[in-house]
Amino acid sequence: MTETNIRIITSIFLLSTLIVSLNNNFFLTIFVILIFYQIIFEFQNMIKKIYKNKKFVILIILLLIIFYIFSISLIVWQIIFFDSEFYKKKLLLIFLVCILTDTGGYIFGKTFKGKKLTKISPGKTYSGMYGSYILSLALTPMIFKNHISIEIILISTFIISSVSQFGDLFISYLKRKSNIKDTDNILPGHGGLLDRFDGFIFAIPVGLILFKIL
Numbered sequence: 001m002t003e004t005n006i007r008i009i010t011s012i013f014l015l016s017t018l019i020v021s022l023n024n025n026f027f028l029t030i031f032v033i034l035i036f037y038q039i040i041f042e043f044q045n046m047i048k049k050i051y052k053n054k055k056f057v058i059l060i061i062l063l064l065i066i067f068y069i070f071s072i073s074l075i076v077w078q079i080i081f082f083d084s085e086f087y088k089k090k091l092l093l094i095f096l097v098c099i100l101t102d103t104g105g106y107i108f109g110k111t112f113k114g115k116k117l118t119k120i121s122p123g124k125t126y127s128g129m130y131g132s133y134i135l136s137l138a139l140t141p142m143i144f145k146n147h148i149s150i151e152i153i154l155i156s157t158f159i160i161s162s163v164s165q166f167g168d169l170f171i172s173y174l175k176r177k178s179n180i181k182d183t184d185n186i187l188p189g190h191g192g193l194l195d196r197f198d199g200f201i202f203a204i205p206v207g208l209i210l211f212k213i214l
Contacts, residue, residue, distance in 0.1 A: 048180035104135030121172035164199030
């Protein structure tokens with residue numbers, strides 16, 4: 001089975017799990033908690049490899065990461081459980097842009113290849129970057145045009161996609177520093193949860209702040 005097929009099957013499984021969780025408060029809470037702990041675990045492994053025996057530095061960085069990821073998880077949980085449908089749709093827009101950004105980058109990068117984007121992540125290409133913008137900017141307005149103004153959708157999609165790509169590159173930089181290919185092997189074809197959600201953890205707070213401004 002090819003890597004692409006494995007990625008597709010894993011993505012379908014993740015999406016199915018998310019859909020089931022969104023329709024059941026108990027499963028949603030468990031889902032968010034499991035993602036939180038697994039991402040912290042993967043961050044911890046990288047930080048330990050980068051700073052090795054500097055225990056105090058590792059502790060401080062981990063505490064900051066835990067606070068940051070916990071805050072994001074709490075905000076997402078609160079919006080889904082308690083906020084209005086309007087804010088849920090904005091959160092869904094952020095999720096969708098991140099997914100389309102990742103998908104567009106992968107499809108266009110594999111199809112057109114071309115010049116490498118950066119030495120930080122050899123797999124990233126300019127064609128993949130363009131594909132991330134093209135797919136997210138093409139599909140997001142079609143889905144949300146009846147709920148949010150087109151101007152806000154286009155502006156927010158471009159910024160969120162940019163931040164999501166930055167998050168992907170930042171985690172790639174940490175992986176390079178810690179000399180690992182994937183943050184874990186829990187997701188076949190993807191690696192770890194951090195490999196899958198790297199763009200989300202940066203794009204969610206930026207997207208929510210952006211919607212407060214626009």
